[in-house]
Amino acid sequence: MTANEQNVEFLTNLQTKVATLLGVPVEVIKYSQPLTISQYWPGGYYHAHLDSSFSPRSKPCCFQTECPSINGTDIDSIECCQLCRVATVLHYLEDVDEGGETAFVFADKPLSHIHKTMETEEWSNLSKNCEQAALRIKPKKGTTILWYNHFLDRRGYLSAVDQRSHHGGCDVKRGIKYIATNWVQTPFYRYRLLPSKYLKK
Template sequence: MRLQPVSGPLVIILCIFSFLFGRLTQQGAQLPEPVQLGTARRLGSIVEDTSSIQALASDPVEQKSVAVAESPAPVPQSKVIVNPLDPVDLSTWCLESSGLLKVRPPLPAAASGSDVTYIIPFQILSWYPRIVVFPGFIDKARAEHIVKLAGKFMYPSGLAYRPGEQVESSQQTRTSTGTFLSSGMDTEGVLGWVEQRIAAATLLPADNGEAFNVLHYEHMQHYDSHMDSFDPKDFGPQPSQRIATVLLYLSEVLEGGETVFKKEGVDGADRPIQDWRNCDDGSFKYAPRMGDAVLFWGTRPNGEIDPHSLHGGCPVKKGEKWVATKWIRSRGAMGY
């Protein structure tokens, strides 16, 4: 077969095409690896200088062109928090280092409001029931102050019985010692400070809270699973219902002492309870950490008692456990 001659212009076009194709394939092999934007921004954002934050806030165009670093820059010594478990230190550090107050200063508050910008970290542990943990809610010094104050007034813990109900002491439903402390009993003002912090975290007025019930659990002492809310069918009409509970953990526990929720979970409301004391049946548990606060709701948003909120205190196996309970009611001193 005789080959047809190829015209000069066609040869030139083919050469150009081959050259461009070769360059593209070489360049593709040299492209950098994609940057993990989410991780890089999370790592880098905590050390950004406040001046750059102000510039970004005032220039939306610049926000789109910020280069993401592959690794976080060294943290200046002045921006390293001294004690992240001190809520005041943490709040001050977060607000000052981020520059938030400069770009979003506090607004004028109403008469019943506050000009304080709060930083209160929290984690949602469950929706059934609603359980939230606030890590490092109070510092060690305040926790130890409450323990010392409560230690002067301790007595065996009691129970709230249904009308006419009697329970044999041999059942040992609740074996701790405890006391009630009001903010007026604390001349140092620590309990009042904690009450205001709880009110800010829950958005429930401090007047709606009962006095602190401070409990001390020693070796193998416990509190069987129970409800904090009072069912009108058993206890009669409740003009003011316990709707939420805040547990403030005042000590480290070497082993045991967890707060257990035996009916936690979407399908937990009708779960039969075979052993009200057993804490090793796979139920959801929170292990105490000194300074943490756990908030759980005993009622649903519509006001009905939430059966998921059944809870108890597991036996302390090593060490001791101090905890302050703040029950919050639907109506307070002002009738709200």
């Protein structure tokens, strides 16, 4: 097997594992953004942010609407819709000697606490506030974590973004942090009717 074939096999297996973990058809992972590798050197950080941004009053998610094609080409456009990222699956590729925790600023906190904190300055600055985060995860090689970025409505459809999913990476103090991220987005409109893997053939 060539190195390239090995890479393809590795990535295809990973897609299958991520799909199994989330209980979704593998196509959802295939049609999402490609796996992204990030590297943080000492002093590197990623302040608290949301991976998705859908609110019922903003642009619809791309599975909810068909965007007009641009210049007659048949590409999906994100001009009229947004990539709603249902879930994030984060793989730690190496241990980090010190620091570099993934921090969830508001995990499990009530909305009243979240709103009050968001009124303070620099609440999202993880270089300053890493220790205060409600949940911190130390990178461990071979470990994968996942979280959901949205609420579901009463029918089980995607609803507003969940503010408790605010997260980021604390300062790396010693060593290098390597992660790989699958941002799992809702499919584009033309793929929206993927058959559930739970349907009997």
